Amino acid sequence: MYTSAPTSAYPIAKEPSHPTSLFRETSSCLVSGIPFPLALDRECFNAFRRAQELGLQFLFLYSCSVSWFRPNEVGGEAEALSSRSRRSLATLSVAGFLAILSSTMSKSPTLPLLAESLGISPAAIGFIASTSTIVGIFVNVIAGVLSDKYGRRILLIAGGAVFATAPLLYLFVRNPLQLAAVRAYHGFATAIFVPVSLALIADVFPERRGEVMGLFSSSMTAGRMIAPTLAGALIFSYGFEETFETCWVAGAIAFLVILLFIRPENYRRVSGKFALPNPKVIVVGSFEAAVYFVMQAVETFLPIYAGMIGISASEIGLLFTFQISVMAIIKPIAGRISDRLGRAYPLVFGMVMSSMGVIGLSILGGISAIALSLALLSAGTASVTSSTKPLASEVVSSMEHGAAIGATETIKDVGQALGPLAIGVVIKFVGYRKAFIFLAALPLLFIPLYLKVRKGLKGRLDPDYPYLPHSLEHFREELLNVLP
Template sequence: MNTGSQFARLCWVGFLARFSYALARNPVLPLFALTLGAGPEAVGLAVGISTVTGILFKLPSGALSDVIGRRRTMLAGLVFFGLAPFAYLFITDYWQLVAVRFLHGFATAIYGPVAMAVVADIAGARKGELLSWFSSVGIIGGLLGAPVGGLMLSLTALPEGGYAPWAFPMVYAVCGLAGFSALLLGFRTLLREEQVAGGGFGERLGRFVSGIREVSSDRRVVAASAMEGVQNMSMGALEAFLPIYAVTVAGLSAFEAGLLWASQIVVTMLAKPLMGRVSDRAGRKPLIVTGLLCCAVSFAAVPWLAGFWALLAACLVFGLGEALVTSSSAAMVAELCKANQYGTAMGVFGTIFDVGHAAGPIVAGLLVASLGYAPAFAIISALLLVSVPWFVAATRDVRKGAAEGRNS
């Protein structure tokens, strides 16, 4: 199978997997939790518990893939995509939902870093471009999952309120079918001979531990991953509080608030492949720095804007900044490591990414509650700005052409 055909199949696997996962998450999951009697705090736990799985297991999953093989590890992640959704059909109380969400989190915890490593393996000198295309296809799947899930619930809504008894089982059955389709296509794509280092259990365990130690101690890998984490923290904060600000402060409708968030995602999705190609040629660091500056300025501006078009402009700039950072950071991490450590590197990257994603809404919530929107957004923007000189200093010995897109 040539590289183009293999990459196309990987993209289809990624699309189906992300569609399935998004279908299970929002807005279906919070509404399902409410029907089980969950309060606001309990809903938050049900939504966030799968991120905890990622924080705990992305790094060891990525490192394990370097030892036993990336393709078989990726298939293990796809097994969770394909089978875990059917567990929702048997849920009868809230704590069962929390347990299933934690279990479902293994899907992205295992699949996420390993899939990126598989793409990096076949990308050669086009790491930035192909990793960005792969990410954008996954974003499309995630974008479709949420409205499809919402539409399915809307069609089953009862006149007196609530939903038909079979509404949530129907959604999660479709979720399971999409995930199982990703698993079947994954088997066809990934069940091939793969070169992995031999040795007994002790030797493989030693490589597993040394790989984690070597990658995690590389300040350049940590710095590049941290830029994605910091940017993702601001993105999580914007995701949580842009709709609330737009409706309660700026006086916009919920529909307009949704358009604002959708515009940011669409710009990121469309710009990432192009920015990835640019970073392959011009280098990773300039794009990461420029992207962080775009995110910082546009994020800080949000509380000072009131009209729809002004907020839309800020969201478009933020989306472009996100594309600049995310199209380059993962590729830079891959290029800073040996090829046989891509999985570990992406595990470190994914763990820091998840920490930022989980921290963003929490930090923003505490700051907004105590200080208000303008100071809260300014503090988070300042964190983005402060991270830039640290990143530049930490990666000062990264030469263009060595780890910025010129070599594979």
């Protein structure tokens, strides 16, 4: 009879002592139609046999599959979120929504329209828009290292202070240099807030970090989705001054939420290390850089390509709103799957989906086909990022979460910045369709890299097999838990 769950959420199978007996047992099981993982665990094998005698083998396997999506179990009891953990998640989600709402409203579509009203050239506008990304490349990893040394709260307060003050500085801008300086200063906010928040989640939710990071990312995505429409309406109805004042209000509230509700950590910090030279972190970051290289290139050039095939500007706006919505929905789901099945499955599957989405853009026409392609691309990107951030925190010690996640953000920003530049050159020589095919090949090229290095990556990248019921009683309990 089942008495307790394994001490690990991903138990190691009980293998026969000799390779010959392993081959003989698994071969007979496969001939009998018993799945291979069950053959490696004698208790689960016997439970399946008893279920098979009762004609319940398919229901047993169904329970095995749906139990993967239950919360991780440690020591026989489902992991419960403490009230402090819930408060931490709620605080970060509210602050993330308001902070990203504020910063995105300041950028899209406000920044180019403000620059145009000041008589700034298109080339200069492109440089000004990139200053915040350039700042992020350098600040992400530094902020992560400092949070490992001095604590998450003080860095989050610093990022919140930038969110609360930067929007007001736009009101005093009169020339391109001033606007570039304000954008650079504003770039510190996101570059500090995002990696440090993710590091805090890795600290507080060690067993469910994929799911919780996905929920937090979705809250920021919601702010990013609402911001352009709200900013455009404010500019049209009132003007730039009222728009930036609204950005300031949202940023100030985010700062107050951080200041009042993020509690100081009560555990020891280390001196802080620079994680970028860590080859494991570089590999993990390169996966995320690849999908963001593709995503940013598509977001930059799809509006022009869509206009060429007869899609209106309003329809293009709806397409991008749909794209962001898909990412917001998929991230926590993919994060939970990565917590249960391991980081490998969403990562590889996401790479394939991203490629399929971009291939669809190159060969299909019409708004419905473009929407389907964008959905695949967004779901793939969300699946990859649901694994990379948790994995980055798992390939280092628990006292280096900030450095690892900050380094991953830095590598991602490099890919995000290079995507439009590289594909712009490719489009100039071969056109849009062939450029999209080139883009589609990039994520697929990273799958062999994963297959080569996966054994060197620790964490949950390669679980022996997902958690399975170990007896009929446990099977019944799991079935009752997952059924409505």
